[in-house]
Amino acid sequence: MTARPEAPAADAADLLHPVVLHHIVNTLQWPGLRPLQEEAVAPLLAGADALLLAPTAGGKTEAATFPILSRMAAENWPGTSVLYLCPLKALLNNLTPRLGTYTGWLGRQAAVWHGDVAESRRNRIRRERPDVLLTTPESLEAMLVSLRTDHRGFFAGVRTVIVDEVHAFAGDDRGWHLLAVLERLRRIVAAEQASAHGDRGVPRNTTPVPRDAPDGPPAAAGAEPRWELQVIGLSATVGNPTELLRWLQGSGAGRRPAHVIAPDLPTASSATAAGPVTVPPGEVELDYVGSVTNAAKVLATLHRGEKRLVFCDSKKTVEELGQALRALGVATFLSHASLSAEERRRSEDAFAQARDCVIVATSTLELGIDVGDLDRVIQINAPGTVASFLQRLGRTGRRAGTTRNCLFLTLTESALVHAAGLLSLWGQGWVEPVVAPPEPxxxxxxxxLAYCLQENRIGDRTWADEWNGLAPFDRSAEPIVRHLVRAGYLDSDGGMLFIGPEAERLFGHRHFSELTAVFTAAPEFTVLHGRDEIGRTDPVLLTDPVEGPRLLLLAGRSWRVTHIDWKRRRCFVEPAEGGGRARWLTSADGGLSFELTRAMRDVLLGTDPPVPLTRRATQRLATVRENHLDVVHPGGTMIVRTEDLTDVRWWTWAGERANRTLVASLGDLADPLQAPTASYLRLRSDLTPPEWRAATADLESRLCLPHVTDEALAGLKFNTALPPRLAEATLATRLADLPAATTVLREPVRFTTLEN
Known part of the structure; x- marks a missing residue:
């Protein structure tokens, strides 16, 4: 795999189709291509796989689509030949007009397909088969299993798949789902080509043959040349771009040419790759405000007349800050996943048109959704990763003469240290590697199960061929398939497997729509004002005992509950003056990483981030450092007991997953019922140093996976389709950090008593 292609010729744009080049010059009136777009032309025209890396608004979409549209026109690709996959429906909606314009230059068409697209529009897409289809992996799979879509005919001519925001897929189970669906797509393309070329004795499930393969079967007279599926990933900065591209290639990794194209980014994309990278801080500032109310006051007085995008770490904070800003007379809009699609669209559209205003959002606006030119990004507390911060920072500085900027307003002392640690890592040029969750x-x-729906029945010995040998969808999954048969998810007859009664019962609702959704959504009630849907809320707010009227906070406004339809999970409301509450369940994740937690320890030891701190932040950070003198040490970890011996804490500063691993491995030395934090875990109160040394002497060689609760297991969708032990092992592996736990055990430990 080539880390970066050869420097492009000065006339890279001349390689594009003349019509595409004409419109770049005359319609878009660009003076030239950006470096990323120049470097992408030659490898993408040659059919290579690629990962295009650039900050938000770095021109990645055009870098991918202009060469691919040029190929489409030059080679006269028929039917639906390009799939453009996105993680969010809103991003698809945002991109469709732009891609519709580009395809229109060539007399081609683009269309969008996702869960909100009306059936009449879908029927038209089935009939007319647009040249470029924008969709999500879940909707793509829904088309594969649908009886209404001729999936073999529809997808037979697909040449290229573009995956936007690929890092948003790769870090969780949606990435595994994406890879598996793409392998099934490869099989359809290969089978249809085999049929078109008159291959005999070639089963439908066959490995794709490269069009330039010297020993491939000869093409039938007049037949189209063979091709392999080309995959192109678009991403912001990641710490392991070469590995991410190899992951995206799936079964094509190692067989196909592949390029990481990132001319606008440093050659070393993580501090562990080739030493620290110098990153200009720009206009980034860290402040401590202490409360949502104070944050609203700062936002109401700061940067008046400008468009400000405020990111929060929870939907609850979005609602509370939105209400507080409106009370101060600030034009405020909200966006988060529990607001209705119409409510979010109204907010985003109104924000895009306005000037002196604020939009408050969760990570829903972190990706490339266009909300117009922004002047400022404000971060309440801190995101969980450097990569997420880079995405948010990249929302600014798009206009000529402007710079990228971000103001951190931290609400708590822990958030202040978190933000300072994150900014320290950013200043070092360090970015998290994107790693797929283990053992999916x-x-x-x-x-x-989805493949059985797609094909009606599959061979009990040939099912693994469908994923082209890609692990873990290969023969190693046979124990899982046997369990599916035993448990009734699959029926077996005459050497064939097909959907069984248990799968029908659990996943058959609405034509098996639940089977194509990888995540289990938290149970929420739809909130309605008359016939208008406002959003969704946690049912706990509808069951908690209250005095007086039951008030909700949603879309930045207070609502009084007038009626609850428990059967249909609906809640009817009317406007109220104030006092509403907001609450949503948060899904469990791995918490803060080892690297970020260690950076926070460094901050407590005196390291300052390479950005300006306000006087409030400087004073509060000094106080926090003084209060943590007894729990941080640069030479190792600390075991600290209170003077009355009632509490013993091991300050590992290793991250939540490492601490979970250590709790499970320490046995009765640790409190088994605790929920470890990223910085410490609790030990037995009567523990002595000799007992500790004896118990941990060989602990590194017998580390255990964390305990999995039934509640946590319920959040793992399709866990019931696995043998119980396999389901528990899957989740336990994801909650563990064995390398970080090992690092901690190899460090010196200091014992101290905290005096009152």
Whole structure:
């Protein structure tokens, strides 16, 4: 795999189709291509796989689509030949007009397909088969299993798949789902080509043959040349771009040419790759405000007349800050996943048109959704990763003469240290590697069931061929398939497997729509004002005892509950003056990483981030450092007991997953019922140093996976389709950090008593 292609010729744009080049010059009136777009032309025209890396608004979409549209026109690709996959429906809606314009230059068409697209529009897409289809992986799979879509005919001519925001897929189970669906797509393309070329004795499930393969079967007279599926990923900065591209290639990794194209980014994309990278801080500032109310006051007085995008770490904070800003007379809009699509669209459209205003959002606006030119980004507290911060920072500085900027307003002392640690890592040029979650056995079960729906019945010995040998969807999954048969998810007859009664019962609702959704959504009630949907809320707010009227906070406004339809999970409301509450369940994740937690320890030890701190932040950070003198040490970890011996804490500063691993491995030395934090875990109160040394002497060689609760297991969708032990092992592996736990155990430990 080539880390970066050869420097492009000065006339890279001249390689594009003349019509595309004409419109770049005359319609878009660009003076030239950006470096990323120049470097992408030659490898993409040659059919290579690629990962295009650039900050937000770095021109990645055009870098991918201009060469691919040029190929489409030059080679006269028929039917639906390009799939453009996005993680969010809103991003698809945002991109469709732009891609519709580009395809229109060539007399071609683009269309969007996702869960909100009306059936009449879908029927038109089935009939007319647009040249470029924008969709999500879940909707793509829904088309594969649908009886209404001729999936073989529809997808037979697909040449290229573009995956936007690929890092948003790769870090969780949606990435495994994406890879598996793309392998099934490869099989359809290969089978249809085999049929078109008159291959005999070639089963439908066959490995794709490169069009330039010297020993491939000869093409039938007049037949189209063979091709392999080309995959192109678009991403912001990641710490492991070469590995991410190899992951995206799936079964094509190592067989196909591949390029990481990132001319606008440093050659070393993580501090562990080739030493620290110098990153100009720009206009980034860190402040401490102490409360949502104070944050609203700062936002109401700062940068008046400008468009400000405020990111929050929870939907609850979005609602509370939105209400507080409106009370101060600030034109405020909200966006988060529990607001209705119409409510979000109104907010985003109104914000895009306005000037002196604020939009408050969760990570829903972190990706490339266009909300117009922004002047400022404000971060309440801190995101969980450097990569997420880079995405948010990249929302600014798009206009000529402007710079990228971000103001951190932290609400708590822990958030202040978190933000300072994150900014320290950013200043070093360090970015998290994007790593797929290990052992996705539940996705394997989902894929086998989905494949049965797609083909009606599959061979009990040939099912693994469908994923072209890609692990873990290969023969190693046979125990899972046997369990699916035993448990009734699959029926077996005459050497064939097909959907069984248990799968019908659990996933058959609405034509098996639940089977194509990888995540389990938290149970929420739809909130309605008359016939208008406002959003969704946690049912706990509808059951908690209250005095007086039951008030909700949603879309930045207070609502009084007038009626609850428990059967249909609906809640009817009317406007109220104030006092509403907001609450949503948060899904469990791995918490803060080892690297970020260690950076926070460094901050407590005196390291300052390479950005300006306000006087409030400087004073508060000094106080926090003084209060943590007894729990941080540069030479190792600390075990600290209170003077009355009632509490003993091991300050590992290792991250939540590492601490979970250590709790499970320490046995009765640790409190088994605790929920470890990223910085410490609790030990037995009567623990002595000799007992500690004896118990941990060989602990590194017998580390255990964390305990999995039934509640946590319920959040792993399709866990019931696995043997219980496999389901628990899958989740336990994801909650563990064995390398970080090992690092901690190899460090010196200091014992101290905290005096009152």
């Amino acid at each position: 056995r539940h996705i394997v079960a989902q894929q086998v």
